[in-house]
Each structure stands twice: as structure tokens, then as C-alpha cells.
Amino acid sequence: xxxxxxxxxxxxxxDLEVLKGIDLEIESGEVVAVIGRSGSGKSxxxxxxxxxxxxxxxxxxxxxxxxxxxxxxPGELSQNVxxxxxxxxxxxxxxVVENVMLAPxxxxxxxxxxxxxxxxxxxxxxxxxxxIDAYPAQLSGGQQQxxxxxxxxxxxxxxxxxxxxxxxxxxxxxGEVLLVLESLAKxxxxxxxxxxxxxxxxxxxxxxxxxxxxxxxESGDPQTLFTQPKTPxxxxxxxxxx
Amino acid sequence: MTDFTLWDIVRNLLLxxxxxxxxxxxxxAGGAAVGLVLTLLRMGGFKPIxxxxxxxxxxxxxxxxLMQLFLAYFGAAALGFDVSAWTAASLALTLxxxxxxxxxxxxxxxxxxxxxxxxxxxxxLNYLQSMRHVILPQALRLAVPPTxxxxxxxxxGTALASVIGFVELTKAGTMLNNAAFAPFTIFALVALxxxxxxxxxxxxxxxxxxxxxxxxxx
Numbered sequence: 119x120x121x122x123x124x125x126x127x128x129x130x131x132x133d134l135e136v137l138k139g140i141d142l143e144i145e146s147g148e149v150v151a152v153i154g155r156s157g158s159g160k161s162x163x164x165x166x167x168x169x170x171x172x173x174x175x176x177x178x179x180x181x182x183x184x185x186x187x188x189x190x191x192p193g194e195l196s197q198n199v200x201x202x203x204x205x206x207x208x209x210x211x212x213x214v215v216e217n218v219m220l221a222p223x224x225x226x227x228x229x230x231x232x233x234x235x236x237x238x239x240x241x242x243x244x245x246x247x248x249x250i251d252a253y254p255a256q257l258s259g260g261q262q263q264x265x266x267x268x269x270x271x272x273x274x275x276x277x278x279x280x281x282x283x284x285x286x287x288x289x290x291x292x293g294e295v296l297l298v299l300e301s302l303a304k305x306x307x308x309x310x311x312x313x314x315x316x317x318x319x320x321x322x323x324x325x326x327x328x329x330x331x332x333x334x335x336e337s338g339d340p341q342t343l344f345t346q347p348k349t350p351x352x353x354x355x356x357x358x359x360x
Numbered sequence: 361m362t363d364f365t366l367w368d369i370v371r372n373l374l375l376x377x378x379x380x381x382x383x384x385x386x387x388x389a390g391g392a393a394v395g396l397v398l399t400l401l402r403m404g405g406f407k408p409i410x411x412x413x414x415x416x417x418x419x420x421x422x423x424x425x426l427m428q429l430f431l432a433y434f435g436a437a438a439l440g441f442d443v444s445a446w447t448a449a450s451l452a453l454t455l456x457x458x459x460x461x462x463x464x465x466x467x468x469x470x471x472x473x474x475x476x477x478x479x480x481x482x483x484x485l486n487y488l489q490s491m492r493h494v495i496l497p498q499a500l501r502l503a504v505p506p507t508x509x510x511x512x513x514x515x516x517g518t519a520l521a522s523v524i525g526f527v528e529l530t531k532a533g534t535m536l537n538n539a540a541f542a543p544f545t546i547f548a549l550v551a552l553x554x555x556x557x558x559x560x561x562x563x564x565x566x567x568x569x570x571x572x573x574x575x576x577x578x
Contacts, residue, residue, distance in 0.1 A: 168482055196484025207479035211497045220493060221483035273483065 121146040121181055121308055122167070122277060128175035129162055136162045137173065138332035146276075147306040151319035151340070154329035155355060160312045163329065164279050167310065168199040180276065193225045200270030201279040204286050206262040208254040208269070214241065215250045218269045226273070233272075240268040244298045260291030264298055271302075278302065280311040296322075316359050320344050328352050364540040369549060376532030377553050383518045383528060384557075386450045388511055391457025398462040403469055403491075413462065420459030426520050428452045433524040449521035457514050464510060468503040469495060501572060509565040512558045519554070529553050 120143035127140040136159045144150055152160045165171040167178060169186060178186040180198050190198070209217050218237040222228040228236070241247045244264040254262055263283055270278060280299065284292045296315065300322050303309055313319055319326055320340045327337040328351075336343065336352045344360075347353040402413045420428065433448035443451075472495050480490040522531035533550035537543050 170478060170482065191484075192481060192486060193484040196482060201482050203475065203479070205475055207473075207475040209476065209479070209494055209498075211501070220480075221485065224489050224493060225484035269483070 119182065120144055121148075122310075123179040124167075124176070125178075126176040127163070127166060127173050127178070129159075129166060129171060129173045136332055137166070140176070140334060142327065142334065144277075144308065144310065146308055148325065149303045149309045149323045150311070150325050150327060151323035152310065152312045152327045152329060153314075153316070153319060153355070154335075158329040159332045160329045161281055164201075164281050164310065164312050167277075167279055168201050169195060170201070196221060196225060196273050196275070198275055199277050199279060200273060200275035201281065202263070202266050202270050202283050204282040206254070206259070206266045206286070208262055208266055210254050213251050213253055214246060214257075214265050217254070217265060218272045221269070221273050236272055237268075240271040241265070243271065243301070244268045245294075258291060259287045260294045263287065263295045267295075267298055267302075277308045277310060280309065280313070282312055282314065284313070284315060314359070316344070316356075328355065330355075364536070364542070366545070369536055369540065369542070369546060372536055373529060373532055373546075373549055373553060376527055377529045377557075379526070380515070380518050380528040380530075380553070381557070383449060383453065383521060383526070384511075384515045387453030387457050387514050387518065390450065390454035391461055391514070392507075394454060394458035395461030395465065398458060399465040399469070400491075402462065402466055417459045417463050420456055421463065425452070425456050425517050426523065428456055429520055429524055445521070445524050445526040448524055449518070449526045453514065453517060453521070456517065457510075460510055460513070461507065464506050465499070465503055468499040468506070471502055472498045505565050505569040505572060508561055508568060512561050512565075515557050515561075516554060 122142070122144040124140055124142045127137050128135070129137040138159075140159075140163055142150075152163065154160045162171055166173045166186075169190075169192075173186065176186075177184065183189070183198075185195065185198065209220070212220065215234070215237050218241060219230075219233045222233040222236055223230065238247060238250070241250060244267050246261060246264050246268060249257060249261060249265075254265070257265065267278075267283075283299075284295050287295065292315070296318050299309065299311070299318075303322055309323075311319070311323070323340055325337060326340045326343045328335050328343070330336075330351050336347065336349050343352070344356060347356055398413050398416070402410050404410075429449065429452045432452040433443065433445065436443045436448065476494055476498065477490060480494040485493065518528055519530040521528055522534065525531070527535070529550055533546050537546045540546065
């Protein structure tokens with residue numbers, strides 16, 4: 119039984135059909151990289167998975183539970199699917215540890231001492247324990263993104279979505295964030311990443327999904343996909359980014 | 361005819377100046393309370409209420425404060441209500457202040473980047489929790505400088521209450537001048553009185569703005 123199961127997902131913005139029927143099954147512990155040109159619908163797809171965008175047609179199941187529509191409250195959803203954004207979106211008026219503790223305290227009603235313990239654990243995981251009392255403005259982009267990952271992990275989600283998490287970073291800061299994701303992958307975290315880091319997609323992911331014009335155009339294991347693309351669109355895309 | 365010494369004039373202006381201060385405080389406190397409720401209602405989702413509040417803000421921003429005072433005083437009398445100059449001035453200035461603060465604060469809430477709403481939504485916080493823990497604390501920091509700055513407008517606005525017979529700084533100046541015939545001295549002192557009240561607030565607002573900018577809050 120797949121952990122995430124997406125069936126016939128459609129989404130339009132006005133007259134523009136962005137997703138034209140996506141079917142995808144993702145196993146627990148799988149790392150899936152979603153690649154494609156801008157405008158191919160990959161970010162919209164990701165945002166539908168945690169209902170930041172409401173899709174028009176189709177279903178999303180998470181471990182046998184319906185996730186879309188009104189089936190889950192935002193509170194339940196956040197404990198199933200976490201997301202990290204390109205632009206970090208840390209809360210600037212809160213310290214690192216307060217950023218991480220907020221959702222467990224407010225949404226899960228976790229006792230303060232326990233929330234603090236959880237926060238320290240996840241911050242340790244992303245290597246940000248020593249900056250626990252810093253404010254986001256005092257951190258580099260890479261450090262902020264690592265805190266954002268910790269903040270998502272604090273809700274103990276079953277799946278972590280990453281929406282171009284390294285695109286806003288200076289080149290020398292990309293590595294530290296990718297290392298964190300790689301270690302999460304090794305721990306068995308289910309990851310769905312929209313990414314432009316082809317090397318990372320090739321080295322770390324178990325499966326690569328190439329999206330083109332609102333559909334999954336081609337997918338498969340990274341070695342085969344990158345070396346022997348079946349479709350001219352993918353071949354062209356690979357040639358343009360590598 | 362009695363001769364007025366400078367001290368007589370200053371003393372009488374100071375006594376009347378108390379009421380300028382009191383009226384400003386009433387208008388500001390009342391306006392802030394009403395304005396806060398309006399701001400929160402306006403940010404909520406219910407369309408007719410949002411529309412009504414926008415109309416309210418537009419009406420008070422789009423008409424002179426003087427007309428609002430006339431309406432509160434003479435209009436209420438015409439409708440058979442017996443309102444004192446105190447009541448009319450407090451009411452009109454409170455409504456006037458609330459409309460402007462509602463607009464200033466709405467702007468501050470909207471100035472918090474949309475990514476903050478998204479981040480708190482995906483962490484599972486509902487509307488009120490997001491407002492309380494994420495949006496309002498940031499909006500509040502943005503709101504302090506323009507709010508303090510607007511309080512200067514409220515203080516100067518109280519001068520108009522003189523036309524409905526409310527004896528504050530300006531009205532006292534007019535009355536003194538009728539008796540003492542020293543318009544330049546008297547109105548220069550009246551102006552000085554307002555300046556002494558307003559200047560520290562303007563400076564404070566500027567200081568707060570700089571500090572906010574320095575803190576690197578977007």
C-alpha cells in the first residue's frame with residue numbers, strides 16, 4: 119500500500135489548465151524528485167498535496183486516509199504533510215526555538231517542556247542547535263532554511279514537501295541544506311522535492327518524475343532517466359540544465 | 361476695562377489647555393478601541409461587514425472634521441437629543457480617529473508578507489491563531505510609528521471643537537483676544553501650546569520609525 123496516492127489530479131487557474139490529470143503513488147521512505155521547466159505545473163502539484171491550492175478534480179490519499187477537500191482540518195493536515203518553501207518564511211519576531219515550538223504548542227497543545235525537547239531534537243538534526251536563541255534576521259539563508267526544515271519536522275509529518283528549497287540561496291549555502299535533506303532521506307523520511315538541483319535529484323532520489331505541460335511525462339529511477347531519456351522533451355530538458 | 365498681563369494670558373491658556381489634552385486622550389483612546397474592533401472585523405471574511413466598514417472609513421475620511429462636529433452637535437440637537445459640547449466633541453473625534461486608525465492598521469496587517477500566512481497555515485494554525493501568534497505581533501511593530509504620528513493629527517483636530525463652544529486652547533485664545541485685543545501675542549501662544557504638545561510626539565514617531573527600520577523588519 120502506497121503512503122501517498124494521487125489519482126487523476128486536475129487544477130486550473132481561470133482558463134489555464136495547470137494540472138491535466140496527475141497519477142502518482144509514493145511508498146513510505148521514498149525520495150521523489152519532481153523536475154521540469156517552469157510552468158510545467160510541478161510547484162502547483164506540490165502545493166495541492168498539502169492543500170495550499172485546492173484542486174478541481176481527483177483525489178489524494180495519505181495512508182488510506184482521504185486528505186483533500188474538507189476531509190482533514192489544517193491542524194490534522196500539518197501533522198501529516200510538512201512543507202518547506204523557497205523563501206523560508208520564518209517568523210521574524212520569534213527566535214529559532216520559538217519558531218519551531220509554535221505549532222506543537224498551539225496546534226498540538228504539547229506541554230511546553232516537551233515541545234522544547236522536540237524542538238531541540240529537530241534543531242540538532244539540522245545542525246542548528248547552537249543558534250537556538252537567535253532571530254531569523256541574524257542567520258544566513260542556508261541556516262534559515264535549515265530552521266524552516268526543523269520547524270516542519272517538529273510536527274512529525276509523514277511526508278515532507280520541499281518546494282525549490284535551495285533556489286533562493288547563494289551557491290555556497292546550497293550544500294548545507296542538501297546535506298540535511300540527504301540525511302533525512304537516509305533516516306527513511308518520505309520526501310517529495312521540486313528541485314532544480316539535478317545532481318542532487320540524481321544522487322539522492324529513488325525516483326525522478328519529469329513534468330511537462332501539466333502531466334507526468336516520464337518517470338523512473340534517476341540513473342536510467344538521466345542517461346537514457348525516452349522522450350525528446352526530457353532529452354531536451356536534460357540537455358538544457360546539465 | 362481690566363489690563364491683562366502676559367501671565368494672565370498664559371495662565372488662562374494653560375488652564376484651557378488641560379481640556380485640549382483631555383479631549384485628545386478621550387478621542388485617541390475611544391478611537392483606538394473602536395478602530396481596533398473595526399480593523400479585526402474588516403480583516404474577517406464576512407463581505408457585507410467589510411463593505412460597511414469601508415463605507416464608514418470613506419465617509420469619515422472624505423468629509424471635513426468640522427462638518428462631523430457640526431453634525432454631532434447641531435444635528436443631534438435637531439433630532440431632539442440634548443448633547444453637550446463635551447459629548448458632541450468626544451463622539452465626533454472618536455469616530456474620526458477610529459476611521460483613520462482602522463485604515464492605518466489594516467495597511468499594517470496587509471503589509472505582513474503573505475508567506476507568513478502560508479507558513480502558519482501549513483503548520484496547522486487556524487485564522488485566529490495565525491492572527492494572534494504570527495500576523496498581529498508583526499503588524500503591531502509596523503503600526504506604532506504611524507499611530508503615534510496620527511495622534512498629532514488628533515491633537516490638532518481638537519482645535520475645531522472650539523466652533524461648537526467647547527472651551528479648549530483655541531476657544532480660550534479667541535475669548536481672551538476678545539477681551540485683551542492682543543491677537544498676535546495670544547495666537548502665537550496658542551500655536552506654541554499645540555507645538556509643545558505635538559512636537560515630542562512627532563519626534564518620538566520618527567525615532568520609532570528609525571528603530572523599526574534598523575531592526576531589519578521588512
